[in-house]
Amino acid sequence: MHTKKKMLLVTGEGTDHIPALRLALGSPDIELTGIVFGGPSQTEAMNQTRQVLESAGQSGLLLAQADQGAELIVRQADLHRGELILVTLGPLTELAKALHMDKELAKKFAAVIVKGGAIRVPGNVTPIAEANMHADPEAAALVLASKLPLLLVPLDATYALHMRMDGGNSLDACAAMMAAIHPEIAERQTLKISVDCQSTLSRGALIADLRAIPRVGIDTEVCLDIQTEPVVKRAMEVMGTGDKQ
Amino acid sequence: MKKIILDVDTGIDDALAISYAVHSPALEVLGITTTFGNITVEEATRNTVQILELLGYSQIPVYAGAKRPLFRELKEKAKLFHGENGLGNIELPPPQTPVQKQEASAFMIEQARRHPGKLTIVTVGSMTNLAKAIRDEPEMTALVERVVVMGGAVTVPGNRTPVAEANICADPEAAELVFQSGIPVTMVGLDVTMQTLLTREHLALWREKGTDVSRLFADMCEFYMNAYAQVGNVRGCGLHDPLAVGVVIDPTFVTAVPMHVSVDTSGGLSDARTIGDRRKHPAAAANVDVCLEVDHERFVEHFLQNVF
Numbered sequence: 001m002h003t004k005k006k007m008l009l010v011t012g013e014g015t016d017h018i019p020a021l022r023l024a025l026g027s028p029d030i031e032l033t034g035i036v037f038g039g040p041s042q043t044e045a046m047n048q049t050r051q052v053l054e055s056a057g058q059s060g061l062l063l064a065q066a067d068q069g070a071e072l073i074v075r076q077a078d079l080h081r082g083e084l085i086l087v088t089l090g091p092l093t094e095l096a097k098a099l100h101m102d103k104e105l106a107k108k109f110a111a112v113i114v115k116g117g118a119i120r121v122p123g124n125v126t127p128i129a130e131a132n133m134h135a136d137p138e139a140a141a142l143v144l145a146s147k148l149p150l151l152l153v154p155l156d157a158t159y160a161l162h163m164r165m166d167g168g169n170s171l172d173a174c175a176a177m178m179a180a181i182h183p184e185i186a187e188r189q190t191l192k193i194s195v196d197c198q199s200t201l202s203r204g205a206l207i208a209d210l211r212a213i214p215r216v217g218i219d220t221e222v223c224l225d226i227q228t229e230p231v232v233k234r235a236m237e238v239m240g241t242g243d244k245q
Numbered sequence: 246m247k248k249i250i251l252d253v254d255t256g257i258d259d260a261l262a263i264s265y266a267v268h269s270p271a272l273e274v275l276g277i278t279t280t281f282g283n284i285t286v287e288e289a290t291r292n293t294v295q296i297l298e299l300l301g302y303s304q305i306p307v308y309a310g311a312k313r314p315l316f317r318e319l320k321e322k323a324k325l326f327h328g329e330n331g332l333g334n335i336e337l338p339p340p341q342t343p344v345q346k347q348e349a350s351a352f353m354i355e356q357a358r359r360h361p362g363k364l365t366i367v368t369v370g371s372m373t374n375l376a377k378a379i380r381d382e383p384e385m386t387a388l389v390e391r392v393v394v395m396g397g398a399v400t401v402p403g404n405r406t407p408v409a410e411a412n413i414c415a416d417p418e419a420a421e422l423v424f425q426s427g428i429p430v431t432m433v434g435l436d437v438t439m440q441t442l443l444t445r446e447h448l449a450l451w452r453e454k455g456t457d458v459s460r461l462f463a464d465m466c467e468f469y470m471n472a473y474a475q476v477g478n479v480r481g482c483g484l485h486d487p488l489a490v491g492v493v494i495d496p497t498f499v500t501a502v503p504m505h506v507s508v509d510t511s512g513g514l515s516d517a518r519t520i521g522d523r524r525k526h527p528a529a530a531a532n533v534d535v536c537l538e539v540d541h542e543r544f545v546e547h548f549l550q551n552v553f
Contacts, residue, residue, distance in 0.1 A: 127505075198514065210402040214407070
């Protein structure tokens, strides 16, 4: 029998995760096991999410508000030990809390896909910081240091995509989801990464040591580039927008 | 002719920049001011006088400047790149020409007042002297035609830390003061200087040329190149400081993009990073023309033909 990959989704604020959620629900390879809402006052996001789940015949799915998010992450990682793919589309607060609750957590996932950061391209909150990292840099630093089987998908990965179609954060979320569902379309490289938690100007900026001989930071798998065609095709289907060309 | 003051921490590529500047028919070097950075200011002053004497330009006055950063302790010098004496441990005859009594920043102010709107200040070391001049005479921002800074890195990695370049690291607060002062600034950073490489083939040509000057410079640059190889840059050494001089001689060597730049002074991971706002809708108005592209072939050719 075809075994589906189990996936737990952590959203950001608002409804930017909806198209990515549709991608996961529409994939024959993925079994969604739960959704954690990563931000405060998520009524609208929850309502829309419920509608999408209902129309996909998945209305029984476990949903957790932010304050129960860490617990759900810990529980599901135990339940599906070694099988679970965690996809985070928002700040890393709940994952950091979960790592704090369960010191063995890092070993329990099959993969952790994190949408966040900006390395060579400009940030979207400050000139150099991306929203998810900027929202909770300390959590991001903890996650980077945790030895999770991490794949970081920064804005660099979707820079070319944004030339092709409109979509803002939803498009970035779709790209991260596609990297989770089809790992082969994400080009991976290992970079030494740190997060600035201290500076006023640089707070939340992801720092990659791109010097000829890198020395500073934690070795991290990063996707700087993702195949454009498959993402554009699938993103158009779930976002209902057209190609710019 | 463009009137310039060259502010140096002589250093090997500073020596190249001095030679390039004094030999350029497009430039009138009013004086050379010294600062710390690659080495201490005392060593920079000594090396500057020695280089000018070697080149036969000892009539150009030299003004000693800042001994330490505006607010911080002096960092260790860059022995790896410039050697113990700052000139790749190449020994030159002891300096004969006396150094001027006037302080570097006072000289900058005096010349800016004497040539309003006509003075270009080229800083290729720590920006402390210029920061002091602006602090002591706020009118500098209107009197000086332009400041050309070798320093910083906006779109490329740093050379001192993952994100910071050495001249900005030497005194980040000074750089930030200059950038936010309103003085017109062109930033010639690693974005462009790492594309302008001097190679071992060039050094072989200098050795063939066989003059005292060309051989001494070849020896110095060989030391510099060996240091570059140790940090993974095996193709040659960056013509950092000479490119700043080149941009004054011919601004078309580079393409500069106006942008808002601030300097991180946090003392942490991002300390001394030159943060350029490259977003489609920047949060603040442009204060620096940041060089992002360079016609490296044309520049390197011009440099080689004019350096000595």
